[in-house]
Amino acid sequence: MRLDIPTLLLVTFVLTFLVGVLFLLSWVQARGTRALAIWGVAHLGGAVASGGLALRGMIPDWVSIGVANAVMIAVYGLIWSGVRAFEGRTLRLALPVLGGGVFAVACLVPGFYESIAARVVLASSIAAGFCGASAYEIWRGRAERLVSRYPAMVLLCAYGLCYAIRIPAALIAPLPTGPDALQSPWVAILCFAAMLFTIAIAFTFMALTKERAERSQRLAASIDPLTGIANRRAFVREAEALLARPSPAALLLFDLDHFKRVNDTYGHAVGDGVLVAFCALGRALLPTERVFGRLGGEEFACLIPVDGPEEARRVAVRFGRAFAALRLPTLPNLRVGVSIGLAVSRPGDADFDALMRRADLALYRAKHNGRSRTELADVELPDARPDRSKAWAQAAE
Known part of the structure; x- marks a missing residue:
């Protein structure tokens, strides 16, 4: 069965956009959880990037290749920033911008831009790094016992591994060029992985925020409000x-x-x-x-x-x-x-x-x-x- 890659990218666009809206609506109901807003913006950015990739051949290549991939890399950085916000750590929004900016600037170099393998290696390395860093941030907060914490770690590590495997594969297996660039099996694999990741991340991150809210309510019900010890x-x-x-x-x-x-x-x-x-x-x-x-x-x-x-x-x-x-x-x-x-x-x-x-x-x-x-x-x-x-x-x- 031959999969239509632009259709997969379009489905990814719609799914990612809806998840981004879901995160933002959840944030409106829980303004104290800033991570929800960051994850919402990240997924909306992912939808924009997926749309740009889906329009390959219909829009200028520097947009569908340079801009779309740079935005997608920054999205993974934003997810990492949202995890840091969830764990109560200092936001470092400059790093997601830097990650996407490195790829965009590299695309200005003709030799890099013309090499699909070089683009894949750089984009996959940065994306895998952000996924691994997100998993590490969740692991650092393990003192707060939340049931969904370890599934979230496994999920992020698995998605980072997909990108990590893509690095040697891009160097070993020849990749199509020109109009057939989107017909690579890796594009289909990453589309499916992106859709699964989007759905799974929505469930696990929402579960994390819900579990924390419930835990806070349980603690509030068992703590004397004046002294801070058990009631x-x-x-x-x-x-x-x-x-x-x-x-x-x-x-x-x-x-x-x-x-x-x-x-x-x-x-x-x-x-x-x-x-x-x-x-x-x-x-x-x-x-x-x-x-x-x-x-x-x-x-x-x-x-x-x-x-x-x-x-x-x-x-x-x-x-x-x-x-x-x-x-x-x-x-x-x-x-x-x-x-x-x-x-x-x-x-x-x-x-x-x-x-x-x-x-x-x-x-x-x-x-x-x-x-x-x-x-x-x-x-x-x-x-x-x-x-x-x-x-x-x-x-x-």
């Missing part, structure tokens, strides 16, 4: 997962002392600043492998893996002293403190509610015994306080 719902979920491990863990319940007095005396802005400072100190001093969250108001909790009660007590006492030592030069009379209730899980005991009750009782004793102190839960003491752990767990469900 009560997320804390209970993560703490239960950590407690399910076989190693012992310690639950620290914090209650900032006389916090209402801070708000009444200095205002809620200062009170919020105290809460933020408390959490910043927690991030700096509490063990790295921890679950740290705000239960509500001035109450916080932290679950940490420990070797035993004494290690847990040392962590709690050190943190309490560090927080009490905080001073604000602009508010020299402001004093802060925290009462800490501490409970250590028993080996093989993953009952989070029971651990919460014990820590809550220890916190009650710390406040009853003078505040700004740490109390370790005593399993022999009866629980004389209302059971708040179930209410917390139910609210987190």
Whole structure:
């Protein structure tokens, strides 16, 4: 079966144009994702380049060969720039222009312009380089776990490989010249590859942006907006997962002392600043492998893996002293403190509610015994306080 190459190029033009419009419409709905706009412009440019190649023989050769191929090379650079924008890196729009400009300037040299092999080698090298660079940028952002990240990498590498293979093929296999230049099997292969790439890139890049938006929404739903740590719902979920491990863990319940007095005396802005400072100190001093969250108001909790009660007590006492030592030069009379209730899980005991009750009782004793102190839960003491752990767990469900 003989394929009509100009028809394939025309189909590529229409398909690429529609994908470009799709990207731009998506960007209109999500203006914060600048990559969508860049990818949209790139695909519209690809449509223009495909149209120029399809009109070979009907328009001047310097347009269909020099300009169209230069635009197509710049398009791959724009896709790379869009990937960088997606990953939050600095845009380098000069490189796509430079890539296309190198090819355009090279076409001004008669020897280069007359050699199809030379044109193929240069254009394919730059296009393959941009595809590989795009895959590398996505790989660099792998710390953000998105399901479509690796398919996008494979897709970009595969398309770059198509161009890379074309380089030795152009040097080994003779290419048609003159009016039959478009009848090369490589033109048909690249047309099909371009169409598949266009469709696949639309799906994978759209999937990447959707997954990031959904991930951001999940994080927003689990993060306390003021302090930036886990809210009560997320804390209970993560703490239960950590407690399910076989190693012992310690639950620290914090209650900032006389916090209402801070708000009444200095205002809620200062009170919020105290809460933020408390959490910043927690991030700096509490063990790295921890679950740290705000239960509500001035109450916080932290679950940490420990070797035993004494290690847990040392962590709690050190943190309490560090927080009490905080001073604000602009508010020299402001004093802060925290009462800490501490409970250590028993080996093989993953009952989070029971651990919460014990820590809550220890916190009650710390406040009853003078505040700004740490109390370790005593399993022999009866629980004389209302059971708040179930209410917390139910609210987190």
